[in-house]
Amino acid sequence: MAVIEVENLHKRYGDEVAVHDVSLRVEQGEIFGILGPNGAGKTTTVECLAGLRPAQGGRISVLGLDPVRDREALRQVLGVQLQESGLPDKLKVREALHLYASFYRDPADPGELMARLGLADKAATRYKNLSGGQKQRLAIALAIVGNPRVVILDELTTGLDPHARRTTWELIEAIRDSGVTVLLVTHFMEEAERLCDRVAVIDAGRVIALDTPAALAARAGRGQRMRFRPSAPLDERLLLALPEVTALRRHGSQLEVTGTGNLVHAVTSLLARRQIIAADLRVEQGTLDDAFIALTGHGHGPGREAA
Numbered sequence: 001m002a003v004i005e006v007e008n009l010h011k012r013y014g015d016e017v018a019v020h021d022v023s024l025r026v027e028q029g030e031i032f033g034i035l036g037p038n039g040a041g042k043t044t045t046v047e048c049l050a051g052l053r054p055a056q057g058g059r060i061s062v063l064g065l066d067p068v069r070d071r072e073a074l075r076q077v078l079g080v081q082l083q084e085s086g087l088p089d090k091l092k093v094r095e096a097l098h099l100y101a102s103f104y105r106d107p108a109d110p111g112e113l114m115a116r117l118g119l120a121d122k123a124a125t126r127y128k129n130l131s132g133g134q135k136q137r138l139a140i141a142l143a144i145v146g147n148p149r150v151v152i153l154d155e156l157t158t159g160l161d162p163h164a165r166r167t168t169w170e171l172i173e174a175i176r177d178s179g180v181t182v183l184l185v186t187h188f189m190e191e192a193e194r195l196c197d198r199v200a201v202i203d204a205g206r207v208i209a210l211d212t213p214a215a216l217a218a219r220a221g222r223g224q225r226m227r228f229r230p231s232a233p234l235d236e237r238l239l240l241a242l243p244e245v246t247a248l249r250r251h252g253s254q255l256e257v258t259g260t261g262n263l264v265h266a267v268t269s270l271l272a273r274r275q276i277i278a279a280d281l282r283v284e285q286g287t288l289d290d291a292f293i294a295l296t297g298h299g300h301g302p303g304r305e306a307a
């Protein structure tokens, strides 16, 4: 069942078109990623979805509600974390959670939420004194305090160190596992690969690809690559005859085989039948990073970070 449906969304700021034409459907219970270079229209798209900005064209439905017409009803079932928290510096963690909880008919218990998100010992800490990771955890807590059915998270892990990013990923997975549908805007390819069931790549206000991370990576064309040293001489034509193999190169005693599908199984089975061992075997997969660069023709902002 589609929880979010966007058809031909069009949004301008004055004369500037931020979103030309975006269509996508997010299914119940998935983590759906929106990827794209800086200025692609990602934030504008999710702000329109959340009813924070009116669109000039197209149709949006979130849980069957129109974000502008049914904004009040939508607020009760949609949790939103945007890039700027807008929280006052002096507000304490406990106060922020109680304040946000008061906006909802059926909120979560702020104390339980603080414990779940590792903020219990920060309950009396003012917002300005939280670390980056703690601020992000509070942002997640505020996005889910209303017990939403859908949550939008915009660049949640930007600025976090690798450890804090991983902890945040686990939190996002736990939210999904509790039955909440998650829409995640991210610059990080590894984040999308790890978390997202499907991703839409947006460039210059249009969806240029929409698929699972693995399918997008496979489509980037690099496919898979194996490198190994055969333990005995091997007729290269046998490898080239395999349907999975698209190219073969020799580097000294090493063979480099590129291909698609179940390449590793096909090649290792052929070798095994000839009692040849693939010594020093290394396998590389195409990544979402490759797909992103192939699709958009450029990198993705802050760069691929080791996480």
Ligand SMILES: Nc1ncnc2c1ncn2[C@@H]1O[C@H](COP(=O)(O)OP(=O)(O)OP(=O)(O)O)[C@@H](O)[C@H]1O
Pocket: 013, 016, 017, 018, 019, 036, 037, 038, 039, 040, 041, 042, 043, 044, 045, 301
């Ligand atoms: N409030 C605004 N007024 C005018 N133009 C805006 C406004 N917000 C965004 N834009 C413009 O709309 C375009 C899309 O911006 P948007 O913030 O949606 O992109 P984004 O994909 O989220 O970018 P980033 O990855 O840098 O956050 C950009 O050209 C931006 O300059």
